[in-house]
Amino acid sequence: MTALKANIFSIQRFSIQDGPGIRTTVFFKGCPLKCKWCSNPESQNQYTELFFREQKCQACGSCVEVCRENAVSLNNEKAAINRSLCNNCMECVDVCCSGALETTGQLMDLETVFEEVMRDSLFYQNSNGGVTLSGGEPLSQPEFALELLKRCKQKSLDTTVDTCGFVSWETFEKVLPYTDRILFDLKHLDSSDHLEGTAVKNEIILENLRKILKTDNTQLWIRIPVIFGYNDSTDHFIRITDHLKRLRIEKVSLLAYHQWGAPKYGYLGKDYPLQQTESPSQDKMESLKEIMEEGGLSVTIGY
Ligand code: SF4
Ligand code: SF4
Structure with missing residues (x-):
């Protein structure tokens, strides 16, 4: 029987930004979105x-x-x-x-990835941490992601999946029973703007968000990348706040766009699409946080 493999571009130990406590984050290659601000351009294609x-x-x-x-x-x-x-x-x-x-990126088998994850199991216990599947889109390699989550749960590890949401509902249905927490990225409420920024429309994403919230036992945290001149208007944030409030979302993180990933575009022989775009100021981030908090949401800047 052929061993199950996935193309993984990084396994980051002692991560503290992808869920609670100390975690190991497994970064999968391949993503159905092509966000112009992507800070991991090496994550977009599923091949090495x-x-x-x-x-x-x-x-x-x-x-x-x-x-x-x-x-x-x-x-x-x-x-x-x-x-x-x-x-x-x-x-x-x-x-x-x-x-x-x-x-x-390299093809790795399940056993190797799981062994790497288990190296820090003591740290997870002591910090209420665990394992996060990220990318790219981890659920773009769904069989491997599911088996890895199952293995983690057999060892009672806390599991988080960081997703763009553009995934079939059948895949979500399979992984949710083994997932303690979903970090769900929300980029734009308007489908045409979403298409412009990410190369896909947002209907499937918003539908999945609604469905995940109806399931038991999986927490849902929203993460919004704040991109200057794209999704950072007051009007848009008032609408996002209303939308999330109606869905009874617990926690929102606002992530300021940065250019740290820009050199990697050059390493891949690609042009960086947002060359002229600045990071939002701290004042801007605070004002967007205020809008959401006034709407009754619990919001952090950063993770
Ligand atoms: S540059 Fe040539 S040797 Fe290097 S990866 Fe491409 S085809 Fe292979
Ligand atoms: S020419 Fe440059 S890139 Fe090519 S093998 Fe030598 S050091 Fe490496």
């Missing part, structure tokens, strides 16, 4: 990709020699990758002496 950090390149030429697709050349004392020819075979990574070439 090539990272190239040009500043580290020492122009040794080994990658040019090894590449069977003629996808690399040396220009101005640095390697240059033609992404349209590259097939992500990763042979150049093995010969790169400087660490300029790296893979992002």
Whole structure:
């Protein structure tokens, strides 16, 4: 029988921002959304990709020699990758002496991921922490996510799933019995604006949100990325507050947009879509928090 595998791009131990207590966060590759502000562009495609950090390149030429697709050349004392020819075979990574070439994402089997998660089980117990599945969209690799959650529950670990919500209801129905908490990202209430910012409409997401709230035993925390000039208007926040209030949401986190992920677009040979967009000021974040609190919601800035 073939072992169940998923493409994982990071396993972060001692995470304190993805649910309560000390946690291990497993980052899955692959996401149905393409948010313009995404700070993990390496999470969007489900396959292993090539990272190239040009500043580290020492122009040794080994990658040019090894590449069977003629996808690399040396220009101005640095390697240059033609992404349209590259097939992500990763042979150049093995010969790169400087660490300029790296893979992002690897196929991992369930046993290996679970063993990694169990390394910190003592810390989870002492801090009321546990395990978070994030990404990308963890439920875009649903079988693996489900089995990992089941294994965690067999060991009585606290489980959290961080989701964009654009997932089939059948998948949610399967994972919810093994999930203590859902971190549900909400980006925009208007479907056309949602499409513009994320490349998908929001009807499925809002419908899933309503359905999850009807299930027992799974907490739901809302997370809203605040993007300057996109979703941060007073009017929009008044409407989101009304919407969440009607749904009896318990907790909302406002996450200020930042550009920390911008260099990674370059490592993947992509343009960064929000080059000119600033982070919202602390005053702006406080004013949006106030709007939501006046509407009766419990709100934090940050996690
Ligand atoms: S990943 Fe493979 S195809 Fe792409 S540049 Fe490296 S060796 Fe060439
Ligand atoms: S193998 Fe690495 S250091 Fe050498 S030219 Fe290629 S990217 Fe640069």
